[in-house]
Amino acid sequence: MAFESDEAFLRAAVQELQDYILSKDIYRPLGQSVRMPGSGQIPQLTIGNIRLSQARLAARYTTEEPPAELAEITRRIDQERSSWRSNWAQKAGREYTSRLNLWSQYLRELRADPRANAAFYANEVRNRTILRLLVAEMLGEIPQNEVDQINLLDGILNGLTHSGPFIWEPGLEVSFPQDSFWFLYKTVRK
Numbered sequence: 001m002a003f004e005s006d007e008a009f010l011r012a013a014v015q016e017l018q019d020y021i022l023s024k025d026i027y028r029p030l031g032q033s034v035r036m037p038g039s040g041q042i043p044q045l046t047i048g049n050i051r052l053s054q055a056r057l058a059a060r061y062t063t064e065e066p067p068a069e070l071a072e073i074t075r076r077i078d079q080e081r082s083s084w085r086s087n088w089a090q091k092a093g094r095e096y097t098s099r100l101n102l103w104s105q106y107l108r109e110l111r112a113d114p115r116a117n118a119a120f121y122a123n124e125v126r127n128r129t130i131l132r133l134l135v136a137e138m139l140g141e142i143p144q145n146e147v148d149q150i151n152l153l154d155g156i157l158n159g160l161t162h163s164g165p166f167i168w169e170p171g172l173e174v175s176f177p178q179d180s181f182w183f184l185y186k187t188v189r190k
């Protein structure tokens with residue numbers, strides 16, 4: 001997975017960010033063709049995808065300053081977030097609900113057939129990672145039914161996995177420590 005994809009995604013996202021924040025969309029196709037790290041898919045503009053790309057890039061720049069262009073993109077994202085904080089938070093909350101449903105669906109499939117679905121774990125756990133990142137983007141509390149659902153899903157995940165090495169590319173661990181992102185340090189039991 002190339003950090004260049006994260007940079008390209010953020011570069012494209014910042015161009016459409018205000019329109020996106022003010023829209024009703026949770027997921028919005030980017031006008032520019034950018035590939036998502038780890039797959040051939042074109043990523044959707046979402047709060048969670050922005051925060052995931054930023055976290056991945058933070059791992060890259062732990063020992064050096066980011067390029068001026070990336071620093072400016074980050075400043076513009078933070079400015080839009082501040083200017084439209086309520087809209088940003090509402091959109092993050094709606095994305096949280098959507099990604100929670102996607103994660104739940106994958107765990108049902110994994111539970112039904114671990115052998116067939118284990119290979120998709122490293123990609124699908126992206127939704128669980130984004131759920132963790134979205135918590136900081138919302139205002140107020142997560143609805144209790146969603147707290148209960150994530151706790152239930154985490155219990156199911158623990159029953160289907162065992163501890164293992166970090167599942168994404170080396171170097172990202174600094175942005176995704178095991179105590180907060182424990183699900184990235186799991187291997188599916190087959």
